[in-house]
Amino acid sequence: MPVAIKENSAQHWGLRVLGVAAIVFVAYYLYLTAKPSTLGSITDATIIAIAAVALNLLLGFNGQISIGHSAFAGLASFTAGYTVSAWDWGPYKALLVGIVLCFLLGVLVGLPALRLKGPYLALVTLAVAFVWPTIAAQFLDKTVEDTKLPGLRLSPPSWTGLKGNREDRAIYLYWLGLVLLLIAYVAVRNLRKSRVGRSLVAVRDNETAAAVMGVNLRVTKTITFGISAGIAGMAGWLFSAKASTMFETDFLILESIIFLLALFLGGAATLTGPIVGAFFYFFLDKYVKDHAEDWTFLPGPLKSPAVAPFLLAVLVIAFVFVAPFGLVGYVKAQARRLVVVTPRPLRQVAAADTTTTT
Amino acid sequence: MIPHGRRLTALVTIGAMLLVGCRSDDKGSSDTAAPTTTAVSADTTAPADTAGDTTPDTAADTTVAGDTTPDTAADTTTADTEAAAEAWTVDTGNCADPDAAEAAIEGNLVIGSAQPLSGTPAVAFAPVKEGFELYLKYANDNGLVPGITLSADIRDDQYDPTQTPGVVDSLIDENVSIFSAIIGSPNNLAVRDTLNEECIPQLNNLTGAPDWGNDVATYPWTTGALVPYNIESKIYAKSIHDQLGDGATVGIFSVNNEFGKVFTEAFKEAAADEGLEIVEEQSIEPAETTPPTNQVNAIAAKAPQAVVAVPLGAQCPTFTKEIVNAKAVNSGWNPLVFQTNTCSSRLLISLLAGGSGDGVFTSSNLLDPSDPKNADNANLKVFMDAYTAAGLAGDLATTATGWTVAESTVNIIKAAQDSGTLSRKSIIEAARNLTFTPSLTREGVAYKMDGEADGYPFQSLQVLQWNEASGTYTEIGDLNTTYEN
Numbered sequence: 001m002p003v004a005i006k007e008n009s010a011q012h013w014g015l016r017v018l019g020v021a022a023i024v025f026v027a028y029y030l031y032l033t034a035k036p037s038t039l040g041s042i043t044d045a046t047i048i049a050i051a052a053v054a055l056n057l058l059l060g061f062n063g064q065i066s067i068g069h070s071a072f073a074g075l076a077s078f079t080a081g082y083t084v085s086a087w088d089w090g091p092y093k094a095l096l097v098g099i100v101l102c103f104l105l106g107v108l109v110g111l112p113a114l115r116l117k118g119p120y121l122a123l124v125t126l127a128v129a130f131v132w133p134t135i136a137a138q139f140l141d142k143t144v145e146d147t148k149l150p151g152l153r154l155s156p157p158s159w160t161g162l163k164g165n166r167e168d169r170a171i172y173l174y175w176l177g178l179v180l181l182l183i184a185y186v187a188v189r190n191l192r193k194s195r196v197g198r199s200l201v202a203v204r205d206n207e208t209a210a211a212v213m214g215v216n217l218r219v220t221k222t223i224t225f226g227i228s229a230g231i232a233g234m235a236g237w238l239f240s241a242k243a244s245t246m247f248e249t250d251f252l253i254l255e256s257i258i259f260l261l262a263l264f265l266g267g268a269a270t271l272t273g274p275i276v277g278a279f280f281y282f283f284l285d286k287y288v289k290d291h292a293e294d295w296t297f298l299p300g301p302l303k304s305p306a307v308a309p310f311l312l313a314v315l316v317i318a319f320v321f322v323a324p325f326g327l328v329g330y331v332k333a334q335a336r337r338l339v340v341v342t343p344r345p346l347r348q349v350a351a352a353d354t355t356t357t358t
Numbered sequence: 359m360i361p362h363g364r365r366l367t368a369l370v371t372i373g374a375m376l377l378v379g380c381r382s383d384d385k386g387s388s389d390t391a392a393p394t395t396t397a398v399s400a401d402t403t404a405p406a407d408t409a410g411d412t413t414p415d416t417a418a419d420t421t422v423a424g425d426t427t428p429d430t431a432a433d434t435t436t437a438d439t440e441a442a443a444e445a446w447t448v449d450t451g452n453c454a455d456p457d458a459a460e461a462a463i464e465g466n467l468v469i470g471s472a473q474p475l476s477g478t479p480a481v482a483f484a485p486v487k488e489g490f491e492l493y494l495k496y497a498n499d500n501g502l503v504p505g506i507t508l509s510a511d512i513r514d515d516q517y518d519p520t521q522t523p524g525v526v527d528s529l530i531d532e533n534v535s536i537f538s539a540i541i542g543s544p545n546n547l548a549v550r551d552t553l554n555e556e557c558i559p560q561l562n563n564l565t566g567a568p569d570w571g572n573d574v575a576t577y578p579w580t581t582g583a584l585v586p587y588n589i590e591s592k593i594y595a596k597s598i599h600d601q602l603g604d605g606a607t608v609g610i611f612s613v614n615n616e617f618g619k620v621f622t623e624a625f626k627e628a629a630a631d632e633g634l635e636i637v638e639e640q641s642i643e644p645a646e647t648t649p650p651t652n653q654v655n656a657i658a659a660k661a662p663q664a665v666v667a668v669p670l671g672a673q674c675p676t677f678t679k680e681i682v683n684a685k686a687v688n689s690g691w692n693p694l695v696f697q698t699n700t701c702s703s704r705l706l707i708s709l710l711a712g713g714s715g716d717g718v719f720t721s722s723n724l725l726d727p728s729d730p731k732n733a734d735n736a737n738l739k740v741f742m743d744a745y746t747a748a749g750l751a752g753d754l755a756t757t758a759t760g761w762t763v764a765e766s767t768v769n770i771i772k773a774a775q776d777s778g779t780l781s782r783k784s785i786i787e788a789a790r791n792l793t794f795t796p797s798l799t800r801e802g803v804a805y806k807m808d809g810e811a812d813g814y815p816f817q818s819l820q821v822l823q824w825n826e827a828s829g830t831y832t833e834i835g836d837l838n839t840t841y842e843n
Binding site (some may be wrong): 165 | 454547550
């Protein structure tokens with residue numbers, strides 16, 4: 001029999017604090033011990049994680065699909081690359097402006113979402129993802145007059161006490177990435193837990209019912225699209241902060257697919273799912289690529305480094321069978337055998353509540 | 359409802375963040391270490407760029423045969439560092455760790471690289487790694503660098519420049535001594551700043567972008583392995599003038615990326631010098647897969663005497679097919695067709711072209727291992743024996759490219775060892791002061807660099823013409839050495 005814990009009881013808080021402490025410990029431990037390349041890999045995974053968190057808000061909680069998030073990330077990365085190199089902007093100002101630009105573009109792309117659903121909306125966002133590299137190429141050609149854009153290659157500010165070498169840059173970007181991820185997480189978490197968040201989920205589950213209950217569908221949907229795009233912009237900026245050079249091919253449609261994959265591997269509509277999924281995907285992919293060559297036990301044509309993407313695909317498909325609700329969903333299901341958190345009773349139980357809750 | 363207190367706190371926080379964001383402006387670019395952009399840069403796509411460049415072909419080059427015996431094949435590569443007084447030296451003062459740059463390398467020397475080992479481009483590139491490792495084994499077996507065991511740690515970046523920094527970072531952490539033969543212009547650009555800061559040699563980049571030799575002062579630790587595209591195009595302009603004379607008309611068909619642009623600009627420059635008249639220019643997007651019917655028809659409408667084409671990968675055979683179609687409907691139009699040597703592999707000029715590649719001109723500086731006329735070449739025999747013994751099956755010319763680039767790397771290391779202490783510093787200095795003759799290059803071609811005066815190891819090309827019936831290339835004129843300095 002699983003142990004029952006009341007929500008917000010001392011034990012529940014204890015578990016929460018323990019979880020946060022474990023994460024902080026791991027993050028700090030890695031900072032102390034990991035090599036620059038490992039920290040760099042974590043930053044790369046963080047880029048995917050932030051974008052997946054953004055996608056989770058839109059798809060997981062609001063039910064709107066987007067295959068265009070690579071374009072938003074690309075827009076923010078190019079905005080940063082160009083404004084910093086050509087206009088001498090500060091990198092953090094470029095971050096804020098990039099987020100605002102992505103928000104506006106997100107709202108614009110979100111407008112068709114008022115009429116379209118499911119595969120049709122996917123097609124609209126697919127077009128955005130398709131068009132981005134062409135726009136980026138034209139921008140490079142006409143405005144930058146080069147085939148590449150310098151990345152920010154961010155050095156730590158002096159107050160950190162870090163120097164501008166490879167090791168210290170990796171440390172700075174590691175913390176910067178984690179802070180951005182935390183901001184994205186907290187933003188989505190608070191949104192989800194607020195009245196707005198409940199209306200998001202209501203829209204996802206039943207639009208008509210949501211509208212009847214007084215949710216403004218237009219505003220909710222377009223603003224959610226905008227916020228999600230803005231968060232994806234943070235991911236794009238982080239990419240440019242790490243990069244040495246940027247190309248129009250950096251954010252192709254494949255990146256959008258990776259964001260989606262990370263989201264579903266971790267567990268859509270869970271707060272930590274996209275983060276777990278992004279790290280899981282990134283390091284699984286890296287592991288397979290690094291080791292495919294050594295797996296000489298594989299038969300025939302599989303005994304080649306070229307087998308890496310195939311193995312990754314097989315592992316992902318196998319994983320989806322084992323854990324259809326993602327890693328977080330799977331862990332939660334397993335944990336429920338041991339511990340069950342019972343919700344706290346509602347403070348005011350109105351008679352009508354039993355019929356209208358969704 | 360959110361309490362007023364909290365709301366106020368939130369507003370103050372947002373305001374503070376905005377202020378911080380705007381204040382960071384003051385620091386301007388001091389916060390960033392944006393790399394210096396160079397005037398010309400690399401092609402951003404297509405595996406075939408480098409693959410093609412690396413696919414040497416020849417026809418009747420039997421003169422080299424018998425020059426050397428297999429055992430002395432490596433000995434013919436005479437490492438020759440310049441006199442110490444004149445030799446170019448690198449300043450390690452700005453290195454992240456100057457001591458590491460000058461530390462003696464003993465025992466094992468690991469050469470790191472990032473190449474596409476999986477994904478679509480891997481199909482064309484995989485043999486480069488095999489050839490590279492094959493030569494290192496040959497060098498170790500024959501003790502070419504005494505006291506040093508050479509090995510390669512080549513990892514997969516899937517030809518994706520966003521993955522190259524991760525691969526290179528890991529290899530740095532695992533203490534590889536140098537990098538060599540990283541494939542792809544964007545991929546090399548993505549790690550150039552880091553490797554120059556760390557003062558780790560980034561040798562023999564397998565791309566023909568002019569970037570690797572035109573700014574030695576800023577990027578002393580980076581060198582290329584192929585003839586730059588801009589030199590290739592100039593060599594074609596001269597060949598057209600030689601064959602057609604003054605005032606010959608030319609149509610240009612090029613891919614719309616850096617590769618195509620660098621190539622076309624250099625060709626126009628040379629065309630003006632040679633007195634050629636460019637009558638039509640057409641382009642194709644890098645990702646376009648449909649045949650360039652309209653572009654070729656537009657060129658055919660002007661009926662130029664020669665067509666210079668810079669397509670990408672699979673666009674090469676579709677282009678030559680369209681030329682054949684256009685010739686069929688425009689009777690009497692029979693131009694000389696020049697195609698960049700990125701299109702010169704057998705796959706692109708023959709297998710996929712369905713005969714349309716017959717008579718097309720291109721270029722190379724390496725011997726063609728598939729040409730039966732080279733079968734007696736002693737150096738090629740060494741390569742072929744190693745290839746057969748290792749049970750390899752990849753494309754011969756591409757494997758030979760891997761072999762040649764490894765040979766250059768090993769000769770650089772040997773020269774560095776001969777100069778005194780073997781270190782990263784002495785390796786890059788050897789690379790930039792070295793003259794030697796690789797075993798699989800055509801006669802007259804040599805690796806030659808001279809500090810800042812000459813930043814490109816190879817600048818000579820032989821113009822070739824494909825003969826579909828015999829499946830070989832015929833040499834047109836002599837090896838063009840105009841651009842050697």
